[in-house]
Amino acid sequence: MSATEPRATTLDLVPDVAARVADAVKVYGVGATEVRALDHVTVDFPAARFTAVMGPSGSGKSTLMHCAAGLDTLSAGSAWIGGTELGTLNDRRLTLLRRERIGFVFQAFNLVPTLTVRENITLPLDLAGAAPDQAWLDSLIDVIGLGDRLHHRPGELSGGQQQRVAVARALAGRPQVVFADEPTGNLDSRTGGEVLGLLRRAVDEMGRCVVMVTHDPTAAGYADQALFLADGRLVDRMDAPTADRVLDRMKAFERRQS
Numbered sequence: 001m002s003a004t005e006p007r008a009t010t011l012d013l014v015p016d017v018a019a020r021v022a023d024a025v026k027v028y029g030v031g032a033t034e035v036r037a038l039d040h041v042t043v044d045f046p047a048a049r050f051t052a053v054m055g056p057s058g059s060g061k062s063t064l065m066h067c068a069a070g071l072d073t074l075s076a077g078s079a080w081i082g083g084t085e086l087g088t089l090n091d092r093r094l095t096l097l098r099r100e101r102i103g104f105v106f107q108a109f110n111l112v113p114t115l116t117v118r119e120n121i122t123l124p125l126d127l128a129g130a131a132p133d134q135a136w137l138d139s140l141i142d143v144i145g146l147g148d149r150l151h152h153r154p155g156e157l158s159g160g161q162q163q164r165v166a167v168a169r170a171l172a173g174r175p176q177v178v179f180a181d182e183p184t185g186n187l188d189s190r191t192g193g194e195v196l197g198l199l200r201r202a203v204d205e206m207g208r209c210v211v212m213v214t215h216d217p218t219a220a221g222y223a224d225q226a227l228f229l230a231d232g233r234l235v236d237r238m239d240a241p242t243a244d245r246v247l248d249r250m251k252a253f254e255r256r257q258s
């Protein structure tokens with residue numbers, strides 16, 4: 001490619017990649033306070049696959065997720081959602097892309113307490129002025145198993161039920177990718193399992209790409225692949241992880257670091 005040619009902004013050769021970061025570097029602060037939160041990380045998040053991002057506290061998991069989702073910008077390298085490089089977008093287009101192509105699930109549920117379950121689920125669509133796809137919404141409501149609670153407020157639901165609503169909200173706009181940051185961090189193991197089963201169904205039955213940051217080997221066991229970060233670097237990955245294998249790998253890292 002000549003120096004005068006425009007930079008490529010599509011990834012046509014890899015259509016099955018829903019999200020990607022390439023040679024990603026993120027530096028916070030300057031001089032003595034500089035922290036290299038991501039240090040040349042390249043990773044693909046395939047379509048219709050569930051990826052768990054693991055690693056010790058401070059290893060860069062949230063930074064990776066925030067930069068991949070366009071909530072934060074990279075210091076160097078590129079982040080892509082499908083064929084769109086986020087660094088080429090202005091703020092308005094980035095906001096639209098996040099709204100239309102990405103769903104988010106947070107540890108703290110983040111539902112609006114004054115709205116009903118149904119209103120919370122359709123909130124992103126309402127804010128975007130988009131017409132809901134009724135058949136899709138019906139199937140989501142069916143999958144989360146809260147059809148009899150649609151007119152309840154979040155305060156009348158258990159934590160696990162609230163997080164199931166948050167997952168439905170994340171999926172309501174049929175996003176290309178769902179980013180989930182410790183989605184089971186506030187839940188006991190049984191309700192956590194329900195939420196993870198729901199994310200799994202979003203991948204298997206709805207073809208979504210799910211990227212989940214977690215500390216929990218059991219949660220990672222629901223994923224198709226687990227990525228391991230340490231000191232801002234991608235140090236390992238595991239296909240078809242199980243809780244036991246992930247736990248063994250984490251112990252091995254700890255032994256190596258001590």
Ligand SMILES: Nc1ncnc2c1ncn2[C@@H]1O[C@H](COP(=O)(O)OP(=O)(O)OP(=O)(O)O)[C@@H](O)[C@H]1O
Nearest residue numbers: 028029035037055056057058059060061062063064
């Ligand atoms: N806004 C910020 N300003 C300065 N440093 C930051 C900022 N955000 C994160 N960091 C630093 O970047 C590094 C990676 O942080 P990050 O939150 O991505 O780690 P993490 O793996 O998600 O950690 P945890 O599991 O504790 O949530 C840490 O050293 C952190 O202190």
